[in-house]
Amino acid sequence: MATKNDLKVGQTLWVVEQDCRQNYLKHKECTISKVGNKNFELKEFPRNKFSIESLEIASDFNNNTKCYFTLQEILDINEKTNLLSKLNSCFDWRNGKNISLEKLRKISDIISEE
Numbered sequence: 001m002a003t004k005n006d007l008k009v010g011q012t013l014w015v016v017e018q019d020c021r022q023n024y025l026k027h028k029e030c031t032i033s034k035v036g037n038k039n040f041e042l043k044e045f046p047r048n049k050f051s052i053e054s055l056e057i058a059s060d061f062n063n064n065t066k067c068y069f070t071l072q073e074i075l076d077i078n079e080k081t082n083l084l085s086k087l088n089s090c091f092d093w094r095n096g097k098n099i100s101l102e103k104l105r106k107i108s109d110i111i112s113e114e
Contacts (some may be wrong), residue, residue, distance in 0.1 A: 004052055006069075007035050013055075014071050015042065018064040027074050030067070042067075076101055084109050 009032055015028045034041040039049040039058050048065075049058045055067040068074050083104040099107075 002052055004035060004037065007032055007040050007052060009033065009035055013042070013067040013069060013072070015065060015067050018066075018073055027071070029071075053106055065104055080104060087111070 011032045012029050013032065014027055015030045028044070030042040030044040032040055033043040033046075035052070036049075038052060040052055041049055045065075046059075048066055050056065050065075051058045057065040080101050083101075085109060087104070
């Protein structure tokens, strides 16, 4: 959860756009152009406002766009999704999303050994 103090005009954020099925489409680096009390705006998305609290686009029509502070956060989420998919194809993982990224990496390394 971000706060207004975490965001400054001119700061760069990474934005991920997804389709309606939450499939990852693309990410890009964007610059904050305005910070209000509840929302902020990005130079690259001039017609959209983003919630400071959730870092998601503040719209009832498009809530599949989200901001992150670093590119590494996005890469970690994508890696975790890919590792879970890989593990789900081998095992029946009911609560796999509760497993940490480090544990998933270790499991994946073990499975990959031949």
